Amino acid sequence: MKTISKLKAGLRSGSVLLAIVFSSAVLAASSASIDQDANKALEIFRDDIGGADVFLSQAAGYLVFPRVIKIGIGVGAETGEGVLRVGGKSIDYYRTTSGSIGLQLGAQAKSIVIAFMTKESLAKFRNSNGWKVGVDGSVALIDLGAGKTIDSQNIKDPVVGFIYGSKGLMYNLTLEGSKISKLDKT
Numbered sequence: 001m002k003t004i005s006k007l008k009a010g011l012r013s014g015s016v017l018l019a020i021v022f023s024s025a026v027l028a029a030s031s032a033s034i035d036q037d038a039n040k041a042l043e044i045f046r047d048d049i050g051g052a053d054v055f056l057s058q059a060a061g062y063l064v065f066p067r068v069i070k071i072g073i074g075v076g077a078e079t080g081e082g083v084l085r086v087g088g089k090s091i092d093y094y095r096t097t098s099g100s101i102g103l104q105l106g107a108q109a110k111s112i113v114i115a116f117m118t119k120e121s122l123a124k125f126r127n128s129n130g131w132k133v134g135v136d137g138s139v140a141l142i143d144l145g146a147g148k149t150i151d152s153q154n155i156k157d158p159v160v161g162f163i164y165g166s167k168g169l170m171y172n173l174t175l176e177g178s179k180i181s182k183l184d185k186t
Contacts (some may be wrong), residue, residue: 029081030185031083031090031093031185034066034081034083034093034185035083035090037066037067038064038066038082038083038085038090040066041064041065041066041067041111041113042056042064042113044111044164045111045113045162045164055115056113056115058117059115059116059117060086060116060117060118060119060121060122061085061086061087061091061115061116061122062084062085062113062114062115062116063082063083063084063094063112063113063114063115063116063180064082064083064085064111064112064113065080065081065082065094065096065111065112065113065114066080066082066111067080067109067110067111068080068096068109068110068111068112069107069109070107070108070109070110072100072107074101075099075100075101076099076100077097077098077099077100078096078097078098078099078100078178079095079096079097080096080112081093081094081095081096081183082094082095082096082112084126086122092126092182092183092185093183093185094180094181094182094183095181095183096112096178096179096180097178097179098175098177098178108165109165110163110164110165111163111164111165112162112164112175113161113162113164114139114159114160114161114162114175115159115160115161115162116158116159117157117158117159117160118158120158121158125159125180130179130180130181130182131179131180131181132177132178132179132180139160139161139175140159140160140161141160141161141163141175161175163175
């Protein structure tokens with residue numbers, strides 16, 4: 001019984017810590033700041049993956065989340081702000097969030113690019129009120145190592161995602177359950 005009480009207390013403490021960290025770490029980035037960070041994230045993406053420019057130019061639009069932070073202390077939370085680009089221009093700004101429960105301790109930062117390969121998939125995303133991966137649309141994650149090339153001829157999915165960090169694309173990660181909500185930025 002004491003073990004369960006300690007676990008519950010630890011989870012409450014972890015939740016409070018996560019709330020404090022996330023409220024100060026990622027709130028209220030300006031659109032200019034998000035755009036600047038997205039440009040840097042796309043530069044890394046293009047440097048690491050051959051064919052990235054061609055791939056992105058073929059997409060109807062793409063979301064760039066330059067810095068998504070995940071922190072876990074018993075309870076995990078993940079969030080980050082990003083931009084939707086259509087024709088290479090910033091159109092709207094979004095926040096991604098997700099949570100998890102389980103044994104976890106630590107922090108991780110990553111970048112995410114989600115490409116809408118058809119006008120229909122982009123329209124469905126833009127017309128949604130809080131788009132949830134796996135519910136409102138599925139995202140096919142592409143596993144490529146640094147220095148590899150995207151073969152856009154073989155990609156047939158309407159929505160494609162890339163998760164990468166400072167050392168290239170990350171493996172065995174998922175976007176399932178992530179909610180993407182539009183932000184009111186000018």
